[in-house]
Amino acid sequence: MIIGGGPAGLAAAMWQSHCSPPPRLLVLEAGARPGGWVRSERRDGYLCEHGPQAIRSTPQFSQIVAKLGLEDELVAASPEASTRWLGRRGKLRAVPTKPLAMLGTGLLSLSGKFRLLREGRVPMQRALDGGESVAAFCERRFGRETVPLVQAMLGGIFAGDASRLEVASAMPSLTQLEAEHGSVMRGMRAKRQAKRARGESGGSQPEIYSFEDGIEGLVNRLAEVVGDALEVDAPVESVSQDGVGWTAHLRDGTQRRASRLVLACPARVSARLLKHAAPELAVELAAIPFASLASVYLGLPIAKPPAKLSGFGFLLENEPGTPVLGAIYASQLFPGHAPAGHQLIRVMMGGSLHPNVVDCEDRDLIDTAVATLQRYVGQKISPTFRHIVRCREAIPQYELGHKQRMQRITDLLSSSPGLRLCGNSYEGIAVTAQLGRDAGLRAAHEGSAEVAAR
Numbered sequence: 151m152i153i154g155g156g157p158a159g160l161a162a163a164m165w166q167s168h169c170s171p172p173p174r175l176l177v178l179e180a181g182a183r184p185g186g187w188v189r190s191e192r193r194d195g196y197l198c199e200h201g202p203q204a205i206r207s208t209p210q211f212s213q214i215v216a217k218l219g220l221e222d223e224l225v226a227a228s229p230e231a232s233t234r235w236l237g238r239r240g241k242l243r244a245v246p247t248k249p250l251a252m253l254g255t256g257l258l259s260l261s262g263k264f265r266l267l268r269e270g271r272v273p274m275q276r277a278l279d280g281g282e283s284v285a286a287f288c289e290r291r292f293g294r295e296t297v298p299l300v301q302a303m304l305g306g307i308f309a310g311d312a313s314r315l316e317v318a319s320a321m322p323s324l325t326q327l328e329a330e331h332g333s334v335m336r337g338m339r340a341k342r343q344a345k346r347a348r349g350e351s352g353g354s355q356p357e358i359y360s361f362e363d364g365i366e367g368l369v370n371r372l373a374e375v376v377g378d379a380l381e382v383d384a385p386v387e388s389v390s391q392d393g394v395g396w397t398a399h400l401r402d403g404t405q406r407r408a409s410r411l412v413l414a415c416p417a418r419v420s421a422r423l424l425k426h427a428a429p430e431l432a433v434e435l436a437a438i439p440f441a442s443l444a445s446v447y448l449g450l451p452i453a454k455p456p457a458k459l460s461g462f463g464f465l466l467e468n469e470p471g472t473p474v475l476g477a478i479y480a481s482q483l484f485p486g487h488a489p490a491g492h493q494l495i496r497v498m499m500g501g502s503l504h505p506n507v508v509d510c511e512d513r514d515l516i517d518t519a520v521a522t523l524q525r526y527v528g529q530k531i532s533p534t535f536r537h538i539v540r541c542r543e544a545i546p547q548y549e550l551g552h553k554q555r556m557q558r559i560t561d562l563l564s565s566s567p568g569l570r571l572c573g574n575s576y577e578g579i580a581v582t583a584q585l586g587r588d589a590g591l592r593a594a595h596e597g598s599a600e601v602a603a604r
């Protein structure tokens with residue numbers, strides 16, 4: 151039995167259904183539709199993504215697309231939308247795709263550039279008790295001037311605070327490169343060379359995709375495969391355990407029983423469900439914080455956007471009084487996301503550094519989005535379409551101590567037989583991290599049947 155029909159719960163169920171022999175499955179989803187934060191809403195000809203705008207291709211993503219037979223529905227992001235901008239004090243600058251190309255930009259001062267070049271000579275540091283923040287790691291390895299840049303980047307991924315996010319959990323590739331090569335830059339170079347030696351493209355731009363009808367196409371197909379095993383409008387209030395298995399107690403007073411239970415809902419919900427069945431585990435899960443954010447969608451009657459409104463979008467360095475994290479030029483990435491002759495811009499605001507912004511009035515959110523765009527693009531913006539989506543407690547924050555907390559959670563799980571956790575609260579924030587066969591089977595059916603080759 152899986153509680154939560156978001157990408158993680160659906161993918162776990164799908165991989166399970168390919169086990170031999172297939173187990174009897176049940177997925178309980180609180181909402182009227184499955185998919186969690188993945189939702190693609192068409193309004194007035196614009197396609198507004200509530201959650202992920204695009205999916206970065208990874209081996210897990212390719213694996214599930216092939217398994218679901220969705221190859222023909224994939225839509226690749228337009229190669230013309232590759233420029234990413236960084237906003238600082240009212241000005242947008244193009245972000246280079248390789249770290250050393252930073253040396254040719256105005257993003258760092260001369261001394262900042264020399265400091266960046268010395269990264270290879272910075273000694274490694276022994277792991278700190280309680281972890282090291284992303285900000286502290288970047289300052290130590292790349293120099294202080296890189297911290298605001300990394301903060302902007304983390305705003306776009308975690309809507310989080312670089313001085314609170316733990317580097318080993320939020321950006322594990324950085325600590326791995328440091329551990330394996332003694333330097334992040336040396337490690338990146340070695341990886342690129344190894345890729346070239348394998349004959350793979352050394353392209354520095356990741357492949358980015360959506361589907362014909364938006365990202366929801368992926369979860370709809372997953373739900374289709376899960377079929378009758380999915381029960382929607384089935385919010386679970388608590389779970390209990392006896393010697394035989396687990397019972398889910400639903401809000402409508404009914405119960406469902408199973409020998410194994412996978413909690414694929416956010417950690418803060420799992421904490422509530424486990425309050426009586428596993429109180430110590432519940433305390434650890436409740437301690438994982440979540441950030442809220444709002445997306446403002448603006449439709450502009452512009453056929454050919456000006457240079458600063460062209461590309462992937464921008465991220466903003468944190469500036470007092472500006473709650474905007476950045477903007478995605480949605481219809482440049484995927485031209486079908488706006489009517490012909492129009493542009494769709496998604497402005498994101500809030501996050502850990504501006505926790506109350508999500509509760510602002512619609513009018514204030516729209517005014518802030520328009521004013522910020524005008525300031526950075528340098529011209530008047532007159533949207534003819536406006537829409538707002540608020541995502542409350544949406545993005546888990548892997549803050550300092552997360553790695554140690556994960557170890558305690560793993561230890562505590564061993565005393566709750568038949569219980570598993572999955573989803574983006576734990577070890578991978580991106581939607582792709584929830585989709586792979588490994589994650590799905592580890593969550594749902596550990597140590598059991600082989601996956602049938604079908």
Ligand SMILES: Cc1cc2nc3c(=O)[nH]c(=O)nc-3n(C[C@H](O)[C@H](O)[C@H](O)COP(=O)(O)OP(=O)(O)OC[C@H]3O[C@@H](n4cnc5c(N)ncnc54)[C@H](O)[C@@H]3O)c2cc1C
Pocket residue numbers: 153154155156157158159178179180181184185186187188200201202203204205206384385386387414415416419443541544545572573574575579580581582584
């Ligand atoms: C605004 C935003 C932008 C994002 N952008 C990107 C991006 O560009 N790229 C990317 O890779 N990822 C992005 N993400 C992250 C991505 O959406 C998540 O990785 C993904 O949704 C996590 O899936 P999940 O199944 O773990 O959790 P969720 O999507 O949170 O799904 C959990 C499910 O559990 C259900 N549930 C909760 N409580 C109960 C209950 N009591 N009983 C039964 N069911 C319950 C919920 O209704 C929900 O359907 C973004 C997220 C947000 C919010």
